[in-house]
Amino acid sequence: MSAALQAKALLIRAVECDQSGRILEAQTLYQDGIAQLMTFVSTEPDEVKRKGFLTRIKEYMDRADAIKARVNGQLMLGEIVTHLSIEENDTGYDYDQIFGKYMTNQTIEIMLEEPYLSQNYQYQNLIRFLELAVTNCTQLKYVRLVTKKDAANPEQQSTNLGQIKADLERRQISFYIKYEDTLHDRKIFLSNGYIIKIGRGLHFYKASNPMYSIGLTNYRYRKCLQTDVDIWRTSRIPN
Structure with missing residues (x-):
């Protein structure tokens, strides 16, 4: 499986876990998927496609950061x-x-x-x-x-x-x-x-x-x- 397909599979699973409330697993999958997608993007010669990928990566990174902040907040409260x-x-x-x-x-x-x-x-x-x-x-x-x-x-x-x-x-x-x-x-x-x-x-x-x-x-x-x-x-x- 290519790096792009592996990244896509990880990020699809991340979204599924996110939507079902399994946010710890979603956070891990977002991180792994983003890392693989970044590796793929670094070799993409088409500037337009690269910008599109980077926009999606930013969306996934924002979601992963939001989950991390929420988990950390819960660990500090109670x-x-x-x-x-x-x-x-x-x-x-x-x-x-x-x-x-x-x-x-x-x-x-x-x-x-x-x-x-x-x-x-x-x-x-x-x-x-x-x-x-x-x-x-x-x-x-x-x-x-x-x-x-x-x-x-x-x-x-x-x-x-x-x-x-x-x-x-x-x-x-x-x-x-x-x-x-x-x-x-x-x-x-x-x-x-x-x-x-x-x-x-x-x-x-x-x-x-x-x-x-x-x-x-x-x-x-x-x-x-x-x-x-x-x-x-x-x-x-x-x-």
């Missing part, structure tokens, strides 16, 4: 509905107990900002979170993961996340990975209007000790590191 302080060595806190009730079938998109994904246990925590999302969010269509690139082993990180991406896509859930090396904050944004902020992100569990003991697979029996959890509610993002 009210706390739940505050939880988890003390050192506390037990009884798995993801489902803490925020599972906010992950509903009205959640069609999720954005997860988790800076640290390099160790096996961190990937396991990510999988546990995604298992909860797949179970509770029966209409889930799109997950955006924002994380840091593993400077020590980027190839392994790419392989691990690629496996997760392929598995989700077999379940008709798009998975988009964005690397931000300056990322520090941890948050989970649900498209039904809830934002989950955990001081330590997904990684607040201690290792099972000894390994083969209660808590190895059921994390409600795991000892925790000290952290705070705030759950915010915003108005649901409009279409």
